[in-house]
Every structure is written in structure tokens, then in C-alpha cells.
Amino acid sequence: MTDVLPTMPGLPTGETVVDDTPPMTETREEFDVEIKGTVGxxxxxxxKMSARHSNVFYGEKQAIFDVSLDIGRNEIIAMIGPSGCGKSTFLRTLNRMNDTIPICRVEGEHCLDGEDIYAPDQDPVLxxxxxxxxxxxxxxxxxxxYDNVAYGPRxxxxxxxxxxxxxxxxKxxxxxxxxxxxxxxxHKPGTGLSGGQQQRLCIARAIAVDPEVILMDEPTSALDPIATxxxxxLMDELKSRYTIAVVTHSMQQAARVSQRTAYFHMGKLVEVNPTNQVFTTPQHQLTENYITGRFG
Amino acid sequence: MEIGHHISQRYNQELEEIRTHVLKMGALVESQAENAVKALLERDGKLAKKVASSDYMVNRMEVEIDEECTQVLARRQPAASDLRLIIAVIKVITDLERIGDEAEKIGRYSRKLAKKPPITGMHATLSHLGELVLGMLHQALDAFARMDTEQALSVITGSNNINDEFDDLSRLLITYMMEDPHNIKQALRVIWCARALERIGDHSRNICEYVIFLVRGKDIRHTDLQEILDEIPDDAD
Known part of the structure; x- marks a missing residue:
């Protein structure tokens, strides 16, 4: 399309258009990595669940910084962010999975239906x-x-x-x-199933005890697109009965399945907004950089 | 708004190429519109013919840019500002292509008009309308090139002048036709040209609306002007 290039006042002519395009106005404070609380x-x-001022430490190192977030009833909330941003750690605080790590310390308030899940009388197994x-x-x-699914109910x-x-x-x-x-x-072994079937078996095992919330930590990253x-x-169907929080590295997956999306960055919760907003007009520059594949 | 800074350099290039092609298409369409107005006002049959027979280049560019956008959508799954850029481009080039069609129409009518004696008293109003419309198109393209929402807004605000000018011209032509029915054919050709100019103004306004969508993420189509003005400046960061 280079055979015709009439003049456009204000723009140079010929092949140099690419190099000499006028500077764009309206740049935001780009690559400003300072995170002042959570936007959105x-x-x-x-x-259904709520966290307030959640801080998580592994020994001396702090992994989560003052995260406050609600998880609504019968919604799927997606947590996205680069590796090491704390999204999995945060997910694990929601069913006290971090208790199994001796050096891990959790501060803040974490509630299920308004009850503190870290209260001394709470049984982590229940x-x-x-x-x-x-x-x-x-x-x-x-x-x-059979035994895989029957394990929890037994x-x-x-x-x-x-x-x-x-x-x-x-059921x-x-x-x-x-x-x-x-x-x-x-009565055949569960390990003999395909990857996608095994993951659905694990979901069946999780729902066999009739939970209220299902946490999913990258549930499909080991699966092919069809199994995914x-x-x-399945997640979409389960949503009517359960509340689901899913950590995913696939932004398309977050965009496809969730109603709200939370973006984590370096242990902080940067932005939480309805998913349709996050993927078209994210509020924070860091969210924008991450979902569009920019460095910052 | 930033196009670059993707981790994938190739992606930066693809988006930058699309943007450059849109600017080139804009430049081509603008020159078509300028030549059409010139041919109309100066009664230049040769130039009019050239305009009328050059529209295929605009059409070809539209198809090419469409294809590039489809490829980016399919292969990159753009999100956020990248997605808005692609959507805005697809829409901008549709309006550009239509502006090209209007310019072609003006070219066709101007050729016929040039063969007959001119209608007296029409030149000043027509020339003013042409100037307004070309200015608006230029500013719209400029706003897109620089992703400048303020300029886009000012074009939208100013677009009402064109309607007034078109109405004035219609009244003049109606009088002219009533004076002598033999004038009707010529007068209709002039009014079709004026109508085409007015449409170019509308398409330019659309382009400005896409610029605001692209930069701010707000869809202001079919919105009352006062509402837009109330909403946008608050958002100014």
C-alpha cells in the first residue's frame, strides 16, 4: 500500500511516516509501579468470604501485603498476576492451607460467612x-x-x-x-484416567463433601484445550451451587469464566473490578501492562 | 495511550504497522476529499474525473487493514487498550471508506456540473461548507494520529456548524429552483454534493468518537453533546 501517499498536513510524506509520527498525547504516568492501595x-x-488487612509471611519474608478482598456468593472470582505475586498464597489463606507450612504466619481477618476462620476454636479439617x-x-x-470420591464423605x-x-x-x-x-x-484406579478426567475426578472429590467454596489453583494449566x-x-455450572475462587495464569481463562477479576502484583492487590471492565478498560496501569503483555 | 512496550517486539510492530496504514489511508482519503471540493468549486472536469476514478485505492486499503486487524485478533487476542485500538481502527476505516465514497460522488457530479454554465450566487456558500468539512476531516484525522481526545471533543462540538451551513445552502437552492424549473437538474447536483460534504462531516465526527473510545474507553456514540462534555473533562485523569 505504498504506491499512493498523498500529503497529510502535519505528517511527513513518503516512507518516513513510521519514524516521524507526532508524539502521542495523553500518556498516563506510565510504568509508575507505586501501588497505593487497591483500586476498583x-x-x-x-x-461469602472476606479478607481484611491480610498479611502473610514466610519466615522473615512478607508474601502478602495488606490485602482486603471479598468473595461474593455464587460468583467466580479470578485471581491473576505474574509468578510470585502472591495470588496462590492468598488463595491458600482462605482454607488455612498455609497452616501446613511451619514458617508461614498469617495476620489479618479472614471470614467465612462472617466467622473468623483463624479463630482458635476452628477445626482446619472441618x-x-x-x-x-x-x-x-x-x-x-x-x-x-470410587474410593477417591468416597474418601471425604467417609x-x-x-x-x-x-x-x-x-x-x-x-451425584x-x-x-x-x-x-x-x-x-x-x-473400581479401576483413578490414576489410570486421562489428565482432564483426573482433574474432574479431583473436582468430584472436592464437591463430594458438599463444600460451600471451591478454591482452584491453576486447575487447567496441565490440561489440553478440550479438557480445559x-x-x-463445569465451573460455570458449579457456580450456581458453590462460590469459586480460581487462580490462573491464563488471562483468557480469567476473561472467559469469571465475573470479577483481581490483579495481584508483588504481594499487593492492585485492582479488583468486574471482569468485563478489567479486560477492556482496566483502571490501573499495572493491570493494563500485565493483560496486554507489556513490561513495566 | 501507548502502542509499544509489549514484551513481544513483533506485536509492537504489528500494531504500529496497522496504525501507520490507517494514517496513510486517512491521508489518501483526505486528498480525495480535497480534490473533490477543488473540482467542484473550480469546475475542473479533469480533476473531478480523477477523483471519481481513484476510489478503488481507498477501498483496497480498507480491505488490507481489515485483514491485518483480523490477524491480530486471531493471533494475539488483544486486551484492554490494544483491543480498543483494533476495534477503533476497524471502525475508523469503515468511516474513511465511506468518506472516500462521498468524495467519489462529488467527483461524479462535479464532472457533470462543469459541463454546464455555473449557478450564480452559490460559490461562496459552497466554498464555505467545503472549507468547514475539510477542516473537520483534517482535525479528526489529526486527533486520531495523536490520540488527542481534547481535539476530538472540539471537532464534535463544532460539527453543528456544518448542519447550519447545509440548511442555508438548501434554502438558496430551493429559491433558485423555484425561479426557473430548468435549473432543477443542476441545482439537484449541487445539493447532492452539499449532502455528500455534510456526510463527510458526520463521518469525521464518528472518527472523533472512536478516538475518545480508544483513549478513554468510553463509548459516546448517540450521546447528547452536553452529557459528553459533562462526563469527559472530569475523567481527564
Whole structure:
């Protein structure tokens, strides 16, 4: 398209247009990395879970700085940010998974339905039944498919009879969208399934104890696009029954599945906004840089 | 607004190329419009013919830029300001292409007008309308090139003048036609040209609206002018 180039006043002619384009106005304070609190809407009415002034330390090193965030009922909230930004650490504070790390110390207030989950009388095992977790790598127990799903209900005594347990297992597998694929193989080992099936098995295991919240830490990063689409579809269905918080490295995934998106950067919560806003008009320059693939 | 600074240098180049191509297309369309107005006012049949037969170049550029945008959408999945840039470009080039069509129309009518004796008393008003419209188009393209929302807003604010000018011209021509029905054919050609100029003004205004969308992320189409003015300056950072 270089054969015709008439003059445009104010612009040079010929092949030099690229080099001499006039400077653009309206640059924001670009690459200003100072984070002054969280922008956007971190709080919602009647949240399912809430964190206030959350600080997390690994020994001397602080991993989370004063994060305050609500997780609304029956919503999917996506947490995004570069590696080491603290999003997984924050997710793990929500079901006290960090308790398992001796040098880890958690400060601030973390509530489930308004109850402090770090209160001395809280049993972390019971808490984790209410706030389930699905991990990056599918980690089925080296047991049968049936026993994988039945593990939680047995542990928490949710079924009195074999028939009840059968029912829970079937219901969970149906909700996880796996039942039809495995119904004739329930006593085969869970580790023999494909990656996507294993991850759905882990989701079935998480929902077998009838949790209220499901935390997902990069649930599809080890899966192919088809298995990923199946999990995302499943998340959308589960949303009507559960509250879901998902940490993901895939911005497209955050854009596809979540209603709100939280952007973490160097241990701080930079921006929380409705997902449709974050991916079209993010409020903070750091969010913009991250989702558009710019350095800053 | 920044186009560069992506981690992927290739991505920076792709976006910069698209922007450059839009500026080139804008320059071509502007020269088409300028020549059309010149041919109309100076009754230059040769220039009019040239304008009428050059529109294919504008069309070709529209198709090429569209294709480049499609590629970026498919391969880069742009987000935030990059996404807004691509969307704005796709819309801007549609309006540019239509401006090209209007210029072509003016060229066609001007050729015919040049063959007949001129309509007296029309030149000053027509010339003023042409000046206004070309100025508006130039400022709109400039606002896009510099991503300057203030200038874009001032173009939008000024666009009402064109409607007034067009109405004045219509009244003049109606009188002229009533004086002698033999004038109707010529007068209609003039009014079609004026109408085309007015449309160029509308398309220029659209381009300015996309500039504001691109920079601010706000869609101000079909919004009352006062509402826009109330909303935008508050946002000025």
C-alpha cells in the first residue's frame, strides 16, 4: 500500500511516516509501579468470604501485603498476576492451607460467612470440607475412582450406609461431568484416567463433601484445550451451587469464566473490578501492562 | 495511550504497522476529499474525473487493514487498550471508506456540473461548507494520529456548524429552483454534493468518537453533546 501517499498536513510524506509520527498525547504516568492501595471494587454486599488487612509471611519474608478482598456468593472470582505475586498464597489463606507450612504466619481477618476462620476454636479439617481445593496437577489418591470420591464423605461421616455413600459418589461424579465416562470402571484406579478426567475426578472429590467454596489453583494449566473447555464449562455450572475462587495464569481463562477479576502484583492487590471492565478498560496501569503483555 | 512496550517486539510492530496504514489511508482519503471540493468549486472536469476514478485505492486499503486487524485478533487476542485500538481502527476505516465514497460522488457530479454554465450566487456558500468539512476531516484525522481526545471533543462540538451551513445552502437552492424549473437538474447536483460534504462531516465526527473510545474507553456514540462534555473533562485523569 505504498504506491499512493498523498500529503497529510502535519505528517511527513513518503516512507518516513513510521519514524516521524507526532508524539502521542495523553500518556498516563506510565510504568509508575507505586501501588497505593487497591483500586476498583474489592468489596461486595453480603460476601461469602472476606479478607481484611491480610498479611502473610514466610519466615522473615512478607508474601502478602495488606490485602482486603471479598468473595461474593455464587460468583467466580479470578485471581491473576505474574509468578510470585502472591495470588496462590492468598488463595491458600482462605482454607488455612498455609497452616501446613511451619514458617508461614498469617495476620489479618479472614471470614467465612462472617466467622473468623483463624479463630482458635476452628477445626482446619472441618474448614477444608467447607472450603475445598483443586490443585494445578491432578492429584488423585492411588485408589479406585470410587474410593477417591468416597474418601471425604467417609472421613467426615457423611454417609451412614453403603447405599448413601454410593449415592454421594454418583451425584458428585455426575456434577463433575465425569460419571458417564467412568460409571462402568468405578473400581479401576483413578490414576489410570486421562489428565482432564483426573482433574474432574479431583473436582468430584472436592464437591463430594458438599463444600460451600471451591478454591482452584491453576486447575487447567496441565490440561489440553478440550479438557480445559470441559473444566471451564463445569465451573460455570458449579457456580450456581458453590462460590469459586480460581487462580490462573491464563488471562483468557480469567476473561472467559469469571465475573470479577483481581490483579495481584508483588504481594499487593492492585485492582479488583468486574471482569468485563478489567479486560477492556482496566483502571490501573499495572493491570493494563500485565493483560496486554507489556513490561513495566 | 501507548502502542509499544509489549514484551513481544513483533506485536509492537504489528500494531504500529496497522496504525501507520490507517494514517496513510486517512491521508489518501483526505486528498480525495480535497480534490473533490477543488473540482467542484473550480469546475475542473479533469480533476473531478480523477477523483471519481481513484476510489478503488481507498477501498483496497480498507480491505488490507481489515485483514491485518483480523490477524491480530486471531493471533494475539488483544486486551484492554490494544483491543480498543483494533476495534477503533476497524471502525475508523469503515468511516474513511465511506468518506472516500462521498468524495467519489462529488467527483461524479462535479464532472457533470462543469459541463454546464455555473449557478450564480452559490460559490461562496459552497466554498464555505467545503472549507468547514475539510477542516473537520483534517482535525479528526489529526486527533486520531495523536490520540488527542481534547481535539476530538472540539471537532464534535463544532460539527453543528456544518448542519447550519447545509440548511442555508438548501434554502438558496430551493429559491433558485423555484425561479426557473430548468435549473432543477443542476441545482439537484449541487445539493447532492452539499449532502455528500455534510456526510463527510458526520463521518469525521464518528472518527472523533472512536478516538475518545480508544483513549478513554468510553463509548459516546448517540450521546447528547452536553452529557459528553459533562462526563469527559472530569475523567481527564
Amino acid at each position: 471494587a474489592p468489596f461486595v454486599d453480603d460476601p 474448614l477444608r470440607a467447607r472450603v475445598g481445593m483443586v490443585f494445578q496437577k491432578p492429584n488423585p489418591f492411588p485408589k479406585s475412582i 472421613l467426615h461421616g457423611l454417609a451412614r450406609t453403603r447405599a448413601e455413600l454410593d449415592e454421594i459418589v454418583e 458428585s461424579l455426575v456434577r463433575a461431568g465425569l460419571f458417564n465416562e467412568v460409571k462402568d470402571d468405578l 473447555a470441559t473444566i471451564e464449562e
